[in-house]
Structures are given as C-alpha cells and as structure tokens.
Amino acid sequence: QKEVEQDPGPLSVPEGAIVSLNCTYSNSAFQYFMWYRQYSRKGPELLMYTYSSGNKEDGRFTAQVDKSSKYISLFIRDSQPSDSATYLCAFPIQGAQKLVFGQGTRLTINP
Amino acid sequence: GAGVSQSPSNKVTEKGKDVELRCDPISGHTALYWYRQSLGQGLEFLIYFQGNSAPDKSGLPSDRFSAERTGGSVSTLTIQRTQQEDSAVYLCASSLGRNQPQHFGDGTRLSIL
Numbered sequence A: 001q002k003e004v005e006q007d008p009g010p011l012s013v014p015e016g017a018i019v020s021l022n023c024t025y026s027n028s029a030f031q032y033f034m035w036y037r038q039y040s041r042k043g044p045e046l047l048m049y050t051y052s053s054g055n056k057e058d059g060r061f062t063a064q065v066d067k068s069s070k071y072i073s074l075f076i077r078d079s080q081p082s083d084s085a086t087y088l089c090a091f092p093i094q095g096a097q098k099l100v101f102g103q104g105t106r107l108t109i110n111p
Numbered sequence B: 001g002a003g004v005s006q007s008p009s010n011k012v013t014e015k016g017k018d019v020e021l022r023c024d025p026i027s028g029h030t031a032l033y034w035y036r037q038s039l040g041q042g043l044e045f046l047i048y049f050q051g052n053s054a055p056d057k058s059g060l061p062s063d064r065f066s067a068e069r070t071g072g073s074v075s076t077l078t079i080q081r082t083q084q085e086d087s088a089v090y091l092c093a094s095s096l097g098r099n100q101p102q103h104f105g106d107g108t109r110l111s112i113l
Helices: none
Strands: A004-006 A011-014 A019-025 A033-038 A045-050 A054-058 A061-066 A071-076 A085-093 A098-101 A105-110 B005-007 B010-013 B019-024 B031-038 B042-050 B053-056 B065-069 B075-079 B088-095 B108-112
Touching: A004 A085, A011 A019, A019 A085, A019 A105, A033 A061, A045 A054, A045 A061, A071 A085, A098 B031, A098 B042, B005 B088, B010 B019, B019 B088, B019 B108, B031 B075, B042 B065, B042 B075, B075 B088
Parallel strands: A011 A105, B010 B108
Antiparallel strands: A004 A019, A019 A071, A033 A045, A033 A085, A054 A061, A061 A071, A085 A098, A085 A105, B005 B019, B019 B075, B031 B042, B031 B088, B042 B053, B065 B075, B088 B108
C-alpha cells in the first residue's frame, strides 16, 4: 500500500463549480497536512497548511482533515479558470524534514 | 521578495556527461531541500540541508548524485555520468527552519539524450 493515495484525475469542471480534491494516507505519524498548487512548468506553491482535524478556510479554499479516517480534502468554491493546475497533497515526516507527496490531481476549470 | 531561484531552467545533455544544478534559497532560510519530479514517480525527496550540513541524504538514488551547500546559502546538485533515467525536473525548496513550510523554485528541467 502506498503511503499516500491521490486520484490523479484529470478532473474537468465548469467555472463556478465546487471542486473537491482528496488524499488518503496510511502513516499515523503524519501530524501536519499541506496542499500545494502547481501550474504547468512552475514549482509547487503552498496553498494551505494545517495540523489539526477539522476545517481551515482561506478565501475560496477550505482544507478539511479527518485524522481518524486518515483522509484530507481541499475544497475550492466558485472555481475560476485560473484555478486550473495540478493540486498536490503533502505530508511532512516529523524528524526527517522531508515531504511525502501525493501523485497530484490535474484540475481544469472550463469557462 | 525574491523566491527560490534555480538555474539553469532547462538543461539538455548527452548520456555520460556530468551536470551541475544550482539553487539560491530565499534569503534567511536556513533549511534547503532537493526533490525530483518525474512522470512515473511523482515528487521524490533527495536531500536536506540545515545550514551547510546534510543530515538526511537518504533520497539520493545512487552515488552518482551529490550535493553541497556553501555559506549557508547557495546549493549545487551534481549528477555524474548521467543516464537517461535521470531525466526529470529537479526542484529546490527552502524554509525558515525545521518544521516550517517549504517554498519551491520553478525547477531545472533536465533531459538526457
């Protein structure tokens, strides 16, 4: 079993839709949870960073963590064509100072 | 402010040649990381620096790969005797310190012919 599972998509939705992106993980030691956005031919850009179960909101983005189910989600409200990118979940390994990434979900928002 | 800067942005070289990839972290960031991103493998950790020392080199795939960091700033990743499977995007990230969010550069796209 992979340490992190993320549906690679591609996912295509109309502008204005609510988008749900998900990752599951198997390592109970993961305590921090991140979402990165990566545009084509660019580096990953940190979107959300949280360590507790529950929801964290930042503008149109909401990160949701369920530690008991080892499941995290990123919701995008009122999606825009500029949100078209690959979204990667990432988990810091404590004490090891490295990130374990999901495969990334490629998202396209159609005008 | 300036982000993480990587050079060159693209590199094409022949199999067997050595290549050097450079990373300039965000000013004041003491931690620096190298990752590799390829289609089949996703984003994989290579090496972590705290200051000039590398406490974790566990991701380097073979002894053809090495990295150094000088002055607590610029880092160089060197690949000797390149192979076709080394073709990938090499990404550098930096952070303020341990357990802090990592910020990435745009990578060097390496192609081995």
